[in-house]
Amino acid sequence: MELVLERETPRVQEHDEAPSAQALAGNETVGEVEKDRRIARSKRALKDAYISLLLERGIGGFTVNDLCTRADLNRGTFYNHFADMDELLVSLENDVIEDLRHFQEPMRNIGIAGLLRHKLTGEPFPFLVDLFDYLREQSDFFIALLGSGGDTRFSAHLRDTVCTDLVLGVLHKDYRDAPTAFVNYYVAFYASAYLGVILQWYLTGMKESSDEMARIAMRLFLIQPGDPIEL
Amino acid sequence: MELVLERETPRVQEHDEAPSAQALAGNETVGEVEKDRRIARSKRALKDAYISLLLERGIGGFTVNDLCTRADLNRGTFYNHFADMDELLVSLENDVIEDLRHFQEPMRNIGIAGLLRHKLTGEPFPFLVDLFDYLREQSDFFIALLGSGGDTRFSAHLRDTVCTDLVLGVLHKDYRDAPTAFVNYYVAFYASAYLGVILQWYLTGMKESSDEMARIAMRLFLIQPGDPIEL
DNA sequence: TGGAAAATCAACACAGTGTTCAATAACTTT
DNA sequence: AAAGTTATTGAACACTGTGTTGATTTTCCA
Numbered sequence: 001m002e003l004v005l006e007r008e009t010p011r012v013q014e015h016d017e018a019p020s021a022q023a024l025a026g027n028e029t030v031g032e033v034e035k036d037r038r039i040a041r042s043k044r045a046l047k048d049a050y051i052s053l054l055l056e057r058g059i060g061g062f063t064v065n066d067l068c069t070r071a072d073l074n075r076g077t078f079y080n081h082f083a084d085m086d087e088l089l090v091s092l093e094n095d096v097i098e099d100l101r102h103f104q105e106p107m108r109n110i111g112i113a114g115l116l117r118h119k120l121t122g123e124p125f126p127f128l129v130d131l132f133d134y135l136r137e138q139s140d141f142f143i144a145l146l147g148s149g150g151d152t153r154f155s156a157h158l159r160d161t162v163c164t165d166l167v168l169g170v171l172h173k174d175y176r177d178a179p180t181a182f183v184n185y186y187v188a189f190y191a192s193a194y195l196g197v198i199l200q201w202y203l204t205g206m207k208e209s210s211d212e213m214a215r216i217a218m219r220l221f222l223i224q225p226g227d228p229i230e231l
Numbered sequence: 232m233e234l235v236l237e238r239e240t241p242r243v244q245e246h247d248e249a250p251s252a253q254a255l256a257g258n259e260t261v262g263e264v265e266k267d268r269r270i271a272r273s274k275r276a277l278k279d280a281y282i283s284l285l286l287e288r289g290i291g292g293f294t295v296n297d298l299c300t301r302a303d304l305n306r307g308t309f310y311n312h313f314a315d316m317d318e319l320l321v322s323l324e325n326d327v328i329e330d331l332r333h334f335q336e337p338m339r340n341i342g343i344a345g346l347l348r349h350k351l352t353g354e355p356f357p358f359l360v361d362l363f364d365y366l367r368e369q370s371d372f373f374i375a376l377l378g379s380g381g382d383t384r385f386s387a388h389l390r391d392t393v394c395t396d397l398v399l400g401v402l403h404k405d406y407r408d409a410p411t412a413f414v415n416y417y418v419a420f421y422a423s424a425y426l427g428v429i430l431q432w433y434l435t436g437m438k439e440s441s442d443e444m445a446r447i448a449m450r451l452f453l454i455q456p457g458d459p460i461e462l
Numbered sequence: 463t464g465g466a467a468a469a470t471c472a473a474c475a476c477a478g479t480g481t482t483c484a485a486t487a488a489c490t491t492t
Numbered sequence: 493a494a495a496g497t498t499a500t501t502g503a504a505c506a507c508t509g510t511g512t513t514g515a516t517t518t519t520c521c522a
Contacts, residue, residue, distance in 0.1 A: 036489065038499050063478060074501050079480065150383040159427070181439065182447060185428055189451045192427020193420045196390070200419035208412070216413060220420045269468050269519065294509060305470050310511065469518070479508080487500070492493105 043081055045071040047095075050088055055140045058149045059089070093145070093154050096138065100162045103131050107162075107169040115170065124214035132210035135198060143202050146195075155195065163191035170221075190221070274312055276302040278326075281319055286371045289380045290320070324376070324385050327369065331393045334362050338393075338400040346401060355445035363441035366429060374433050377426075386426065394422035401452075421452070 034040040049071035053062045064085060068075045082088045106127035114125060135142060145154040167190040168176055175183045197220065201213055208216065265271040280302035284293045295316060299306045313319045337358035345356060366373060376385040398421040399407055406414045428451065432444055439447065 036499070038488065042499080064480090065478075075479095076481090076502080077500055080499070084479085146383070148384045148387045152377070152381040152383055152386065153379045155383065155386070156379050181435075182450075184435070185431055185447050185451065186454070188427045188431035189424045192430070193424035195427075196419045196423020197416055199423070200416055204412075204415070216416050219413075220417065267468070267520065273469080295511090296509075306510095307471080307512090308469055311468070315511085463522105465521095467518105467520080470516080472513105472515095474513080475511095477508105477510080480506095482505075483503095485501080487498100489496105489498075491496085 039081070042071075042073060042077050045073055046078060046081065046088060047092055050085075050092060051141060054144045058144065059151060089151065090153075092141075093151070093157065096141065097157060097161055099134065099138075100158075103127055103134075103162065104165050107166050110169045112170075118218060124211065124218050128214035128217060129210045132201075132213045135201075136206055136210060139202060139206060142198075146199055146202070159191050159195055163194045164188075166194060167191050193220070270312070273302075273304060273308050276304055277309060277312065277319060278323055281316075281323060282372060285375045289375060290382060291380075320382065321384075323372075324382070324388065327372065328388055328392055330365065330369075331389075334358055334365075334393065335396050338396045341400040343401075343403075349449060355442065355449050359445035359448060360441045363432075363444045366432075367437055367441060370433060370437060373429075377430055377433070390422050390426055394425045395419075397425060398422050424451070 034043070046067065049067050053066060053070055056062075064075060064078055067085070068078050071078075078088075082091070106125070110125060118124065145151050146158075164187055167187045171183070171187070179187070194217065197213075197217060201208065265274070277298065280298050284297060284301055287293075295306060295309055298316070299309050302309075313322070337356070341356060349356065376382050377389075395418055398418045402414070402418070410418070425448065428444075428448060432439065
């Protein structure tokens, strides 16, 4: 049998090409810019208020009225832009997913070359460090949605996009093109695993630096049961 | 009903002694038996109605009124036993968690010996097969709670009990007693990973048999990137 | 069989939703 | 800068669902 890992793939993404968490945190990440400033302002105010309340009281812990009071907007304005609270939440989730999409390219281009380079230098993939930077920056939002009382749709969406892409990035082309049932389980396995690692990081107070987390993540992928566990 | 499996010697659980999914599916798995039959009947009717509606319309897809109509009970009776719908849901979740607790003993007793036996015979742990039997039997309920639109509390609870126990079962004693930060990430990694495998099984229609799934699960634990993928 | 407790039924106040409409304010375009 | 367009505001509306209460009936237990 053959090796699982991709071979023909180009090179590892350069560090400075990765999107900075700072830049990603901004607004209007998705869709076209509103032509009327009032709309843009109202939507942003509503989204900001939603996040603020989400962190304080969790999903379902506040009403449309609370939201509009916090946003300092009329309730009618809310219904002008969103059908209901859920639509606003989905919109916010999509913003984040869109942010994360910037990491997909470097993920897909890891390949076996990247893994080999890591084995030689011991350095984690730079984009992984950036990813954990971003995750730390948006930690409140992620914790609110991934933790208890969160939104399972978001977990699923995350797993289906980011985590799965991460795993596919190091999968051999043959398996990617014609995945057997077992390969799909393999992908699901590692995709969920990484979501679990991120959650563990969040729930223990993000004590590790982004660099440490990137190393841990890489270590976990390369480890095998029976290997000595240490760090 | 006493289904708990106890074993002094930490060897692999025998197949025929494992709790049948059938038996586990019953009621009154948690807490003491109600002394008044009316209470027991009402609670059961409400729980059954809840599950039935949960599968049809998902969490939040029905009202207390719908529930009582389905259960053929007065609305006041519902409030006699549960503060609100969420309390009923939690109660149901705990029933399932309680069921799964029966698998904890064989999990904890796998040890290195069990792993070696598997390496020799190629057979999956019998209790794993039973576990997938149970998961299939309760699939509707699990899918409703684990899938999109489900309940993140349940996912977290499952991961913290069952999956984590599974991983701890094969962890070396030293690591179990004094876990470093990395060991905790290791455990979180594999615990989430198995939840992901189960979810993948559910979402693809449970085409694999329990035996096949047990083998896949074991294979995934022993595999290492670079190994050939086949089944 | 008698006492206790649960189930029923109707009614209640209440909070939150989503919509409508006229008036006002802010923006874009020319 | 004015005109025309469009979003925002505020108030009112019907409606649904929640959680509670009290009187009455039914069921259970001992």
